[in-house]
Amino acid sequence: MSTPPSDLELWFALKRAHEVVRARVLADVAESSGLSEPDLVILVQLDKAGGRLRQSELAAALGWDRTRLSHQLTRMASRDLLTRDRGATVTVALTEAAHALITALQPRLESAVQRHFTSHLTPAERQAIGSALSRL
Amino acid sequence: MSTPPSDLELWFALKRAHEVVRARVLADVAESSGLSEPDLVILVQLDKAGGRLRQSELAAALGWDRTRLSHQLTRMASRDLLTRDRGATVTVALTEAAHALITALQPRLESAVQRHFTSHLTPAERQAIGSALSRL
DNA sequence: CTGCTAGAGTTGATATGTCAACAGCAGGAA
DNA sequence: TTCCTGCTGTTGACATATCAACTCTAGCAG
Numbered sequence: 001m002s003t004p005p006s007d008l009e010l011w012f013a014l015k016r017a018h019e020v021v022r023a024r025v026l027a028d029v030a031e032s033s034g035l036s037e038p039d040l041v042i043l044v045q046l047d048k049a050g051g052r053l054r055q056s057e058l059a060a061a062l063g064w065d066r067t068r069l070s071h072q073l074t075r076m077a078s079r080d081l082l083t084r085d086r087g088a089t090v091t092v093a094l095t096e097a098a099h100a101l102i103t104a105l106q107p108r109l110e111s112a113v114q115r116h117f118t119s120h121l122t123p124a125e126r127q128a129i130g131s132a133l134s135r136l
Numbered sequence: 137m138s139t140p141p142s143d144l145e146l147w148f149a150l151k152r153a154h155e156v157v158r159a160r161v162l163a164d165v166a167e168s169s170g171l172s173e174p175d176l177v178i179l180v181q182l183d184k185a186g187g188r189l190r191q192s193e194l195a196a197a198l199g200w201d202r203t204r205l206s207h208q209l210t211r212m213a214s215r216d217l218l219t220r221d222r223g224a225t226v227t228v229a230l231t232e233a234a235h236a237l238i239t240a241l242q243p244r245l246e247s248a249v250q251r252h253f254t255s256h257l258t259p260a261e262r263q264a265i266g267s268a269l270s271r272l
Numbered sequence: 273c274t275g276c277t278a279g280a281g282t283t284g285a286t287a288t289g290t291c292a293a294c295a296g297c298a299g300g301a302a
Numbered sequence: 303t304t305c306c307t308g309c310t311g312t313t314g315a316c317a318t319a320t321c322a323a324c325t326c327t328a329g330c331a332g
Contacts, residue, residue, distance in 0.1 A: 004263075004266065005266050006246075007249045007250045008246050008249055010249075010253075010254060010262070010265065010266055011157075011161070011249045011253055011254070012177075013266070013269040013270060014154065014157075014253075014265070015154070015158075015177075016199060017268075017272040018150065020199070021147075021150075021272060022151070025147070036288080037288090038288070038289095041148075041151075054310095055310080055311075056309085056310065056311085059310095063152060063155065065290085066310070066311060066312085067289085067290070067291075067311090067313090068288085068290075069311090070310095070311060070312060070313085071289080071312090071313090072288075072289095075287075075288085086311090088297070088298075088310090089309095089310070089311090090310080090311070109144065110142075110143060110144050113144055114143045117146075117147055117150075118143040118147070120268070120271055120272055122268075125264040125267065125268040126146070127140075127264075128261040128263075128265065129146065129150070129264065129265060129268065130141050130146055130149070131261065132153075132257055132261040132265065133146075133149040133150060133152075133153040135256055136153040136157060136253075136256055172317075172318080173318090174317090174318070174319095190280095191280080191281075192279085192280060192281090195280095201320085202281060202282085203281085203282080203283090203319085203320070203321075204318085204320075205281090206280095206281060206282060206283085207282090207283090207318075207319080208318075208319095210282090211318085224280090224327070224328075225279095225280070226280075226281070
């Protein structure tokens with residue numbers, strides 16, 4: 001019934017909602033694993049790819065730039081979450097420990113996302129959001 | 137036609153879309169004003185409130201915690217974008233320069249948001265996203 | 273008055289994100 | 303060969319985000 005949101009209001013609403021959901025999901029993840037958001041997305045991506053990827057492929061899959069990824073991988077390698085094999089190109093691989101961690105974590109992550117995000121959507125909203133996001 | 141996205145995929149899609157749109161809008165804003173994202177949201181909020189707010193009200197309006205806001209305001213005050221008047225409580229006010237800046241910037245910001253975000257949505261998607269976001 | 277408590281802000285340490293500059297290397301063109 | 307050029311990755315500087323610990327002040331109970 002209230003006036004429909006302006007473009008700007010819609011944008012700020014998206015930012016706000018994203019921040020809120022992100023904070024809640026990450027709080028769950030951090031509590032059960034000690035992993036941060038960048039840790040998480042990198043481990044999930046590597047796991048999905050079978051445990052190893054060329055660094056540039058990882059960057060492309062995530063949509064990250066080289067610098068950001070390089071810094072993050074340096075920090076993660078220092079915590080023994082992954083290894084870097086340098087050749088003409090660099091290959092990143094999960095460690096045993098990280099593989100076990102991410103395997104155990106996935107179910108919790110899915111339930112957290114469902115609890116804090118998708119469960120609040122109607123089927124129509126879910127469909128609309130899915131199609132809109134895939135287009136952006 | 138492809139399988140509908142899982143909860144997790146929908147979540148990662150939201151994160152990715154948010155990052156992409158954010159980067160494009162901010163690139164436009166930064167080019168025309170030199171302002172960063174936190175600069176922008178704070179200036180917009182202050183401007184909307186008439187140019188001054190108690191620091192705690194600003195934090196509540198943005199959904200930011202005290203620490204984050206305090207650090208950010210310190211950096212912005214050092215660039216003469218705002219002033220802090222301390223009494224029993226702290227009042228934050230736009231400077232002349234910042235008010236002029238944000239006034240001139242609003243039209244560009246709206247067009248950037250429209251160009252990079254809302255113009256890609258169908259009316260139905262827009263409606264669904266608006267209602268879903270307001271609920272989260 | 274003393275002491276307690278809650279709210280508001282600040283500070284310092286550390287993690288993360290962004291930018292510009294650089295290094296190394298492969299594949300050609302000259 | 304030498305010299306480009308593009309691709310990949312690193313580094314250092316700085317901006318931003320997060321966390322824990324701290325100060326300060328206003329109330330308020332005893």
